Amino acid sequence: MPRIDAHLHVFTKASPEFPRETSDVWPPEREEPVEKLLGEMEKNQIDQAVLVQMAGTSLDEHRYLLQCLKDYPNRFLGIGLIPQGHPNPAEHMAQLTDSTGIIGFRLSTFGGPRDIFAKMDVSEFETYPIWQYAAEHDCVLWLYPQAIEAHLLPYLIRAFPQVRVVLNHLAMTPGKGKFSWDELGRPQIQVTSYNLAMHTTYRLARFENVTVHLSGQYAFSKEGFPYQDLAGWHRNLFNDFGPKRLMWATDFPWILEDPGYDKLTTIIEKLLPNLSEPELADIMGGNAKRFLRFPDL
């Protein structure tokens, strides 16, 4: 069974050939190229991976991702981004998924009522056309919802049961103002000690088309690797979603310095030590291969 890293980012230096957004954390001269990733994968016997567009939603800003997918068609699948408020998201999605290796799109907002007590009509949600396109064209939706929108998800999932959904980073839903970067250039998300996702995203386990990434531990944990304070979250996710709907991922490149790619390839064994060998193999790649339809190597 292949070992698949189900969520990570690669980017190259900003250039006319490969334009991209820049920031203090990813200045124009910084690069975390696919060749560097392949080196880590080789060292750690990881066979395939999902490349997720990091930032920059325009078609041009997807050029590097598209190039990587073209260069290594059997190794990678891609997840793109959609400009918020795009007047014709279907056109954008069609252009990016036309035999490119991009299989879906990442969303963090859904554009529905902030108040769960409001009347819910999914056809009025701003992202309804995106979900509709995904349903009609078999795209995967890659979700990292804002806390204030987590309650909208079951309405969309119920309306589009054929859409494959992947909840990113332990199905967490970051709160407004709780995101920062640490001294190692890693995203940090401040969360409550009581895991509120148990009352929102974990409840989506009922829907068979929903899976969850076991990733991003460094961003939520108050401890160092192996982030034992999150062992309970992993157990709960395992109990709710089962061994067939969890996918291991590293969130490369943010983890390269601490804890390092190699250590993260062992995190599932450390946080879920009672897994059987087949269960571990599923989480480490089998589920991603089946659910995301990775090509045979």
Place this chain on the structure above:
Amino acid sequence: MILPTPEQKEQWEEEGYLVFENAIQGEDLKRLQSAFDYWADACKEDWLDRVEAGDAAATFYDIPSPFEKDSIFIDIVDYSSYYGALMEFTDHDLIILAPQVRTVAPWPVSYTGWHPDVPQSNPLHIKVQIYVNDVAPGCGEFAFVPRSHKPGAGPYTRPLRQESMPGHKTFSGKAGTAIMFNSYGWHVSMDNASDVPRKSIILIYEKRTPGRIGPEQFASIASNCQTPERRKLFSLGD
């Protein structure tokens, strides 16, 4: 104090729950509903802000510090309909741990899965859930697995669908119904397919153990706790 009948005592021991229909009624129920609605409305925007900040769950909310907001929330802690049973089951050594004055939104999925609250090693832990509005079947009613509170019961696992839990019993009821249950037992809120929120109050009690609750916990409502019994119930000391 209304002590439980032998039949109620047997059901409590064997099944792990008791239902008190019309436990709160008449003017007391109206007072409770009025206070609940007023404070739930007053606290809602702040809750939504906390949801946005990632500090509160999006699927339900509790009125913060309800004992300080209206004395009816204190008065139901030792309400005569069920207080005698609580005292009897804890050998007359009962403390209140916390109230949850809770509004649960209608949502395609229940806000929680099947679970017990505490392990058998915990002192006897009892909850009383009081419906503030009518809760019809399929509207987020409480459910419990009878006998799941007993040592050695189970093992139980959490099914994906609430209705798939073997042997469970659901409890729809009129406003004013109180359901008392042993929190060692597996319980849940069923799905709410209606467009009506479930309004209820969950009172959490325990058999007293030294130091479990300090006198500072409910010091702010000491003036509402003038009798020795109430001071003991709220761990306020002599």
